Amino acid sequence: MISSPNNISSRWPADQRLAVSLGLAAALVAAILGLVVAFLSKESWPLLRDIELTRFLTDDGWHPTEQSYGMMPMLTATLAASFGALLLAAPLGLASALFCRFYAPPALARSYRRMLGLLAGIPSVVFGFWGLTVLVPLIARWEPPGASLLAAVLILALMVLPTVALTSDTALGAVPANWLHGAAALGLSRRGMLFGVAIPAARRGIFAGILLAAARALGETMAVLMVAGNVVQSPSSLFDPVRTMTANIALEMAYATGDHRASLFVTGLLLTALVLLLVLGTLRNTGEHGHA
Amino acid sequence: MRELIGKPAPDGPDLALTIAIWGGAALVAGSFLALLGDLLWHGAARVSWDFLVMAPEHAGKTGGIGPILASTVAILAVALLAALPLGLATAIWLSNFTRGGSLLARQVNLSLDVLAGVPSIVFGLFGNAFFSVVLGMGFSIAAGGLTLACMILPIFIRSVESGLSAVPDEWRRGAAALGLSQAAALRHILLPAAAPAISAGMMLGIGRALAETAALIFTSGYVDRMPESLLDSGRALAVHIYDLSMNVTGGDQAAYASALVLIVLLLAINSVAQTLTGRFLARRISQP
Numbered sequence: 001m002i003s004s005p006n007n008i009s010s011r012w013p014a015d016q017r018l019a020v021s022l023g024l025a026a027a028l029v030a031a032i033l034g035l036v037v038a039f040l041s042k043e044s045w046p047l048l049r050d051i052e053l054t055r056f057l058t059d060d061g062w063h064p065t066e067q068s069y070g071m072m073p074m075l076t077a078t079l080a081a082s083f084g085a086l087l088l089a090a091p092l093g094l095a096s097a098l099f100c101r102f103y104a105p106p107a108l109a110r111s112y113r114r115m116l117g118l119l120a121g122i123p124s125v126v127f128g129f130w131g132l133t134v135l136v137p138l139i140a141r142w143e144p145p146g147a148s149l150l151a152a153v154l155i156l157a158l159m160v161l162p163t164v165a166l167t168s169d170t171a172l173g174a175v176p177a178n179w180l181h182g183a184a185a186l187g188l189s190r191r192g193m194l195f196g197v198a199i200p201a202a203r204r205g206i207f208a209g210i211l212l213a214a215a216r217a218l219g220e221t222m223a224v225l226m227v228a229g230n231v232v233q234s235p236s237s238l239f240d241p242v243r244t245m246t247a248n249i250a251l252e253m254a255y256a257t258g259d260h261r262a263s264l265f266v267t268g269l270l271l272t273a274l275v276l277l278l279v280l281g282t283l284r285n286t287g288e289h290g291h292a
Numbered sequence: 293m294r295e296l297i298g299k300p301a302p303d304g305p306d307l308a309l310t311i312a313i314w315g316g317a318a319l320v321a322g323s324f325l326a327l328l329g330d331l332l333w334h335g336a337a338r339v340s341w342d343f344l345v346m347a348p349e350h351a352g353k354t355g356g357i358g359p360i361l362a363s364t365v366a367i368l369a370v371a372l373l374a375a376l377p378l379g380l381a382t383a384i385w386l387s388n389f390t391r392g393g394s395l396l397a398r399q400v401n402l403s404l405d406v407l408a409g410v411p412s413i414v415f416g417l418f419g420n421a422f423f424s425v426v427l428g429m430g431f432s433i434a435a436g437g438l439t440l441a442c443m444i445l446p447i448f449i450r451s452v453e454s455g456l457s458a459v460p461d462e463w464r465r466g467a468a469a470l471g472l473s474q475a476a477a478l479r480h481i482l483l484p485a486a487a488p489a490i491s492a493g494m495m496l497g498i499g500r501a502l503a504e505t506a507a508l509i510f511t512s513g514y515v516d517r518m519p520e521s522l523l524d525s526g527r528a529l530a531v532h533i534y535d536l537s538m539n540v541t542g543g544d545q546a547a548y549a550s551a552l553v554l555i556v557l558l559l560a561i562n563s564v565a566q567t568l569t570g571r572f573l574a575r576r577i578s579q580p
Contacts (some may be wrong), residue, residue: 012474014473016475018474018475018478019389019437019474021381022381022385022389023385023389023396025378025381025384025385025398026381026385026386026390026396026397026400028378028382029378029379029382029400029404029445030396030399030400030403030447031403032403032407032445033402033406033407034403035418035422036407036415037409037412039417039418039421039422039426040417040418040421043421044419091316092316092319092320095312095313095317096316096317096320098313099316103310103314103317104317112317113437115321116320117562117566118324118562119320120561121499122503122555123502123503123504123505123530123533123555123558124503125505125530125531125533125534125551126327126331126551126554127327128534128537129533129537129551130327130330130331132537133537133544133548134503134540158323161320189305189306189507190306190309190310191305191306191309194309212409215409218411218415219411219412219414220411221411221413221505222506222507222530222534223315226534226537226538246411246506248504249413249416249417250413250416253417253420253510254509254510258528265417265421268413268418271411271413271414272411272414275409275410275411275414276409278409278445279405279406279408279409283405288419
């Protein structure tokens with residue numbers, strides 16, 4: 001192929017210059033991730049240099065102004081909220097995808113997909129505001145104070161559901177029609193076709209969607225900050241107010257100085273590491289770059 | 293694909309599954325409509341021309357969102373001015389000038405994939421440490437816009453890249469056979485063919501930037517006066533909603549109205565992006 005995308009040899013000097021300048025732009029983009037990690041590390045360093053890493057997990061409580069940096073309650077809250085949200089969003093998202101692909105009439109499926117797209121685009125601050133004015137009072141009527149782990153779980157579930165649904169929908173759409181014809185010819189029941197053929201065939205895509213949703217839930221700040229109550233404690237029930245790591249950064253960054261500020265950057269590094277693991281897991285799972 | 297799974301058995305597990313799936317879909321649609329309906333119901337009464345142009349009074353409880361809209365647009369403009377040229381160049385480089393396996397290409401792809409997943413609050417930390425402190429921009433529209441530019445680069449580059457790689461190879465060969473330089477082929481063939489994808493990527497980026505709050509609190513700040521330069525602090529619409537609902541007692545009314553304005557803006561941008569993507573797909577299909 002003369003002009004395959006890989007062929008950068010050209011007899012035009014203009015092309016050589018273009019290739020160089022475009023390459024520089026690409027290098028700058030590649031450098032952004034490096035810059036982000038470098039600055040998070042630089043700002044965390046004063047604290048990381050002075051204290052043992054394990055103290056972030058073993059210290060008794062979060063009192064950064066008194067050199068006590070126990071992140072365990074907030075880590076627990078982050079993981080509990082994200083896990084709870086996935087527990088709701090994964091089955092509901094999969095059901096939404098099955099609905100689009102196999103149950104809804106085509107026109108309804110189109111509008112439903114469109115709605116999922118819109119739901120995915122609603123700002124987290126609007127989700128948080130709606131949770132604060134509608135959901136929290138509802139929960140408070142049932143079990144005060146309302147602003148709680150449960151509220152965070154419900155709002156997060158609604159937020160990450162479109163990610164699971166749209167990824168699963170694409171994955172289910174890629175299942176070869178032959179396989180479903182074959183299953184029909186074998187006389188499988190509807191349930192047998194969906195759970196025996198379609199879902200297993202699309203499982204990589206579905207799993208990738210769940211990992212992406214997990215990354216989104218772990219990193220969500222505003223919605224959780226607005227509905228979770230923000231008390232630093234390990235939750236003992238769904239109705240306890242909790243503070244997640246992301247909410248903690250947003251709340252304390254405004255006035256934190258010195259080691260306290262550094263401890264917030266450590267939290268940021270930890271979050272980035274968690275998300276990095278999930279993203280790399282997704283890439284390995286789908287065997288390509290996540291944008292497909 | 294609906295016909296593929298046949299008629300459900302009239303009773304037993306198939307029926308239960310049908311009920312569960314329709315029920316799940318109805319629950320999701322119901323929640324979405326409840327959210328949208330609630331915003332419309334409470335917000336529509338307050339939204340008016342005056343609300344859009346007036347300055348906020350009493351911490352935003354009364355008055356309007358004029359300066360806040362201006363700051364939002366300014367932040368968006370900075371983000372786009374930084375992200376579009378850089379993103380376009382990177383996407384062209386990725387799709388036309390490199391082998392997928394080269395070291396730099398792998399680095400760029402990894403950077404984009406990870407950046408797409410980095411939590412927005414972490415971008416806020418980075419923006420504060422880098423743009424606000426090290427580059428000395430302080431809390432400003434410029435710092436907020438540049439932070440957002442880092443955030444929207446991945447989604448923009450991926451859209452442009454997919455648009456460019458969807459251009460048929462015959463067109464590239466045809467251009468090469470005519471002796472066009474790659475620069476000329478880009479300008480006259482590839483970029484026009486990918487234009488809808490570029491616009492759609494831009495719309496997606498704008499949508500993401502408009503929705504962002506956490507990355508802006510510590511970069512562009514809270515000041516709700518009309519900004520006079522890019523180095524002034526300016527409050528974005530999303531930050532305004534957050535502030536009204538969390539820090540201002542009795543701010544709910546204004547927060548509803550602001551949220552409605554934001555949602556309407558996002559819906560409009562989303563439909564433009566959808567239309568552009570649709571036109572792009574139609575153009576591809578109509579090619580022989």
